[in-house]
Amino acid sequence: MSAQAFLSTISSRRSIYSLGKKLPLAQAELSKLVKEVVKQSPSSFNSQTSRVVILYDQAHDDYWSHTVKEALRAVAPADAFEKGAERLKGFQAAAGTVLFFESETAIRQMQEKISLYADRFPQWSTHSSGMAQINVWTAIETAGLGGNLQHYGNLTNDALIEKYKLPKDWKLHGELVFGEVLAPAGEKTYMSDEERFREFSS
Template sequence: MSVITGLEKRRSRYLLNKELPVAKEKVEEVIKRVTELVPDAFDMKSARVVAAFGEEHEALWDEIERVFEGKVPHDKIQSFRNGAGTILYFYEEEVVDGLAAKFPTYAANFPVWANHANGMLQISIWTALAELGIGASLQHYNPVIDDMVRERYKLPKTYRLVAQMPFGGIEKEPEAKAKEKIEQRVQIV
């Protein structure tokens, strides 16, 4: 599949179910392989991923709902809980800070570059899931859930949570997107 075809297939899908079209092990393999392949500045390898499946995935969303104390509608949280799993994306601040100390001229850029790499990882995993027929969306409940997530998975305080990606079988396809006037965002000179 081409990159463009993969990106066309990748959409925010909110109506998910627990029925993955491939084995859980295949999803795990894709997450690991894509994480290994996605580049980052100075080859810092700052991205970290935690993938929760099944009951652990459901318990995670139970905890997210608890942390928000009803400020996020139950139906919205339930739509994520209905999926088969969630991928949590982090970057390791210790790695970023270490490179900033080693290369002081670029120190201010390392957190920015770590976020760039994390964004590339997110879109790459999301696209790879779409190629497997798995739906997903990208959520941002951080920083509200940061402490809970670190405690739940016994992660170091230096793991900076960036995003959450609930995924699962596709219950219903989203409406087709309207074609945009790309010239409003792209200038060729």
């Protein structure tokens, strides 16, 4: 792949909010892609701290229409809840959600194994999660889907662990909602290169 083709690929990954249920590939094929992309994503010392759950069909619908909604109702003031709940309908309308967890046990094991970097491993774990997230987000776009990234994990982590009997040390870092693209992303603006970049050669 040329550098130009790579740029074109990463530029076409956008936050798409108008998503539908139709998938251009079988769920099994999509799951295979997600798993392979996560496996190929880097982690500090190859610690492989990322854990992933894919929700389709009823599981996806339940997450947005019940798990997140009820968790939001419990913490948000009434007017904020109404607005938030409306937003959740958009996520529910999509085809599925990839949940990105990090294993706290895997992080602790790395801290014990390489104590010199003990204070760094939690941060590197969030970096690794972000890398897996962007790779999956871009990959699903290349597969003809669209997606957007959400963060309700602080509200829903425990409910997910209980519902799907996941290991208790898994912590949810992000939710990638995916589906058929029904409307393109909005315009994206960019700050100036002068403000953002510096180059030196001596």
